[in-house]
Amino acid sequence: MSKYLLNKFLFTVDRDPDLVERYRAAPHETVAWWESTIANEILNCHGGEASTWLSFSPGEREALTSHDYVRLFELGAHPFLTLTLFIAMFERDYEEPLAFQKEYAARLSHFSLPYPDIAT
Amino acid sequence: MATLAAVIASTHHPFYYKASTAPPEERPPFADEWVAKITAFRETLTRARPDVLVMVGSDHFHQLWLDNMPQFLVGKAPFYDANWYNEEREFGLPRMLLRGHEELSSHILRGGLDEGFDLAFSNELRIDHSITCPIITLRPEADLPIVPIYTNIFAPPLPRPGRFVELGHAIRRLIDTWPSDLRVAVIGTGHLSLELGGPRQFGPHGPDPEFDRKAVEWIASGDIERALAEVTLDSLWTPGNATHGFMDFMLMMGVAGEGAKADYADSLDLFHTMEAYFTWYPNGVPA
Numbered sequence: 001m002s003k004y005l006l007n008k009f010l011f012t013v014d015r016d017p018d019l020v021e022r023y024r025a026a027p028h029e030t031v032a033w034w035e036s037t038i039a040n041e042i043l044n045c046h047g048g049e050a051s052t053w054l055s056f057s058p059g060e061r062e063a064l065t066s067h068d069y070v071r072l073f074e075l076g077a078h079p080f081l082t083l084t085l086f087i088a089m090f091e092r093d094y095e096e097p098l099a100f101q102k103e104y105a106a107r108l109s110h111f112s113l114p115y116p117d118i119a120t
Numbered sequence: 121m122a123t124l125a126a127v128i129a130s131t132h133h134p135f136y137y138k139a140s141t142a143p144p145e146e147r148p149p150f151a152d153e154w155v156a157k158i159t160a161f162r163e164t165l166t167r168a169r170p171d172v173l174v175m176v177g178s179d180h181f182h183q184l185w186l187d188n189m190p191q192f193l194v195g196k197a198p199f200y201d202a203n204w205y206n207e208e209r210e211f212g213l214p215r216m217l218l219r220g221h222e223e224l225s226s227h228i229l230r231g232g233l234d235e236g237f238d239l240a241f242s243n244e245l246r247i248d249h250s251i252t253c254p255i256i257t258l259r260p261e262a263d264l265p266i267v268p269i270y271t272n273i274f275a276p277p278l279p280r281p282g283r284f285v286e287l288g289h290a291i292r293r294l295i296d297t298w299p300s301d302l303r304v305a306v307i308g309t310g311h312l313s314l315e316l317g318g319p320r321q322f323g324p325h326g327p328d329p330e331f332d333r334k335a336v337e338w339i340a341s342g343d344i345e346r347a348l349a350e351v352t353l354d355s356l357w358t359p360g361n362a363t364h365g366f367m368d369f370m371l372m373m374g375v376a377g378e379g380a381k382a383d384y385a386d387s388l389d390l391f392h393t394m395e396a397y398f399t400w401y402p403n404g405v406p407a
Binding site: 004007008011014015017042043044069073078079080081082083084087088098101102104105106108109110111113114115118119120 | 319391
């Protein structure tokens with residue numbers, strides 16, 4: 001299990017407008033492409049030097065490809081990263097202000113303290 | 121020596137900019153009260169007549185990332201670009217450019233290292249809303265040079281609350297001993313109880329009004345001892361999963377000093393999280 005890699009996915013997608021739209025529209029394709037091209041990039045390092053060992057577990061891949069933010073919370077993905085990216089992708093589908101954020105909270109309502117550990 | 125003209129601690133609410141600048145038909149019902157409170161708060165900085173601002177905040181996974189995460193970082197650059205695409209997208213924040221004050225950055229870095237804080241530094245730092253929100257609320261002209269100081273309240277393992285207080289004490293000593301004629305204000309922003317990406321987010325109030333009430337009292341009365349007795353890295357999960365941002369308030373209490381009562385304290389109960397505003401004048405209330 002790699003909370004770090006889940007976070008790296010959320011972080012790199014959230015900061016790229018094109019990737020946000022691509023992940024919204026085609027999650028399976030985007031996650032597969034990302035894992036084969038970006039997962040082992042050392043961010044802020046020049047090209048040609050990369051890591052060799054990072055990959056998702058099947059459960060992590062499934063959580064990302066199914067846009068399952070409840071599962072991501074359970075897996076210990078950083079909740080700020082998940083929230084920010086999912087607001088960017090799905091808030092637009094709701095008419096009332098904050099309706100998506102409130103539904104998001106309600107769908108997590110079965111969690112009580114302590115929440116899943118987010119330390120990486 | 122430099123004069124510590126004001127110490128200011130505040131929440132940083134990224135929605136203030138949008139709420140205060142939206143056309144009348146789009147302004148939320150609480151906007152007028154919010155603007156009135158911010159305008160009064162802004163006056164507490166203006167009357168201190170600062171020349172340079174030390175800005176304490178926390179990067180929200182914008183430039184600082186888990187492959188190389190500093191606990192405390194001081195910016196040392198002639199300029200700081202500010203705000204990021206995802207802050208523009210979610211909060212409508214404008215792109216900004218702030219001047220730096222490299223001499224004071226160097227003084228804090230050198231002095232901090234010599235005091236036992238192994239501070240990281242950055243010569244090219246794009247700052248985020250933890251620093252630009254207080255610029256927008258307190259100094260919208262954005263005309264003063266800054267020294268940004270980032271703390272890690274976000275990516276565990278975090279430094280303990282006591283370390284934030286100690287860094288605040290160190291910053292105070294370093295400004296008091298800075299050989300300069302300038303007037304320095306230290307402005308730091310954090311959170312009261314806050315939940316982000318969890319089941320208690322975006323409620324009608326902050327997730328833990330009782331914590332907020334106690335926290336406001338600790339800050340306003342400068343009761344560092346009580347705050348340290350009640351707050352630990354573990355306990356901060358209870359009021360809300362993003363409440364570790366309260367440690368930036370504790371850092372500011374450290375700058376103000378043990379037992380230092382705030383000269384100005386105000387708060388505003390909003391949906392999602394409570395706003396709180398504090399100002400100290402360590403060298404007397406300006407005329």
